[in-house]
Amino acid sequence: MTQTIYHPADTRGHADLGWLNSHHTFSFAHYYNPDRMHFGVLRVLNDDTVTEGKGFGTHPHDNMEIISIPLEGDLEHKDSMGNTTVIRSGDVQVMSAGTGIYHSEYNKNKDQAVKFLQIWVYPNKRNVSPRYDQITLDPSKGHNQLQQVLSPNADDEGVWIYQDAWFHMGNFDNGVSTQYQIKKSGNGVYAFVLEGSFEIEGQQLNKRDGLGIIDSTGFNLKATSANSRILLMEVPMKLTNAN
Template sequence: MQKILYKAADRGKGDYGWLKPNYYFSFGQYHNPENIHFGALRVLNDDYIAGGGAFPTHPHDNMEIVTIPFTGALKHKDSTGGEGIIKAGDVQIMSAGTGVQHSEANASATDSVTLFQIWIFPKKNNIEPRYDQRAFDTSERINKWQYVVSPDENDNALWINQDARFALTTLQTDKTISYTNKFTGNGVFLVVINGSVKVEETALNKRDALGIAGIDNFTITATEDSELLAIEIPMN
């Protein structure tokens, strides 16, 4: 088992006034050539967007972009015709493919938004751009994995153009859960959204992350009520 620990306090930070991101990987105002990606996972930004804050229309191509909000509501509009609002419990995915223009804005002039925005390198380049979002029942992830992004239709999740899988769980104190890779040889980037857990003997607290490779199954025990995100991705 190979492990890379990403402590919350060691993340890169940015400050754009209306936007205050924490960067798990080199991006934006955080430049670190030794921390560019973990396998096919290129970006994981933990964003705070102030009331009225907005990303103006900008382009993307050949990237799978997943947004998971925790508080507040985010408006989205893109050149594929996709438009809507996402909030806590929702997950959004956009395949940028051959190229797409999109904008994102806090739906409130006063309340903040917090979210993860995650970029995954695609399996196939230059596909037709697409957009999808779904509200998930958070009660269905208590002490078990709820798959929210997957290429396998049997997972009842949002489709992604990659052999990657996103799973969320709300793990109660002293409960144990195992994660088993769907794709042999993949790695897993595990993020503690809230709470604290142990992965084997490694302790993780709120917003800490652990990159795990070289093993297809591992066990997590909650040392307090916790929320977790597991991102399974190809390592090459």
């Protein structure tokens, strides 16, 4: 039987560092909640706002799949692999940290904050060679339907990671419904509302609310306000020791 875990937006962890305003769905940095360590292999879902000209200095990562999804503004990325890029709203960025990388992220704008999601997923393969990729989404593919933005397969639509995970995003008009089918048995889905509101499995969700859905083969979602936007993250629910 389908089970759900509801996380209202105002129950997330919060950190305000002046230059950074961050909300944490799962335990992160100084926010610790033993009931919110992860959702399956989804370890971090941070909703970050960075002020003009500020950002994260160079810092390391290893053995983690790191996905960044800008929502507003421009974010400049630099890393130890030699990449210097700018990601904008409508882009999706992925890094497989593998054996280890260093990177920095800065707000490229001088006149507006940048808002982006920082997502970490445990990999199913450890100590791989670090890799970087980013794409720009076709907005027409996400209107009143779910657009795949991430998968385990390099030849599929979107970016790919070392994990049996699929991410979808969509922008919906009020009253529009769609069905989501689980891609791999045993996976769960964490739904995160970016704008507007939705109803899933009888639960009303508003902006920045989250809903974990487990033991399901599929579910219906319905937009309950205009210009509603959602991110679905399907991930394995079992933490296994990656090779």
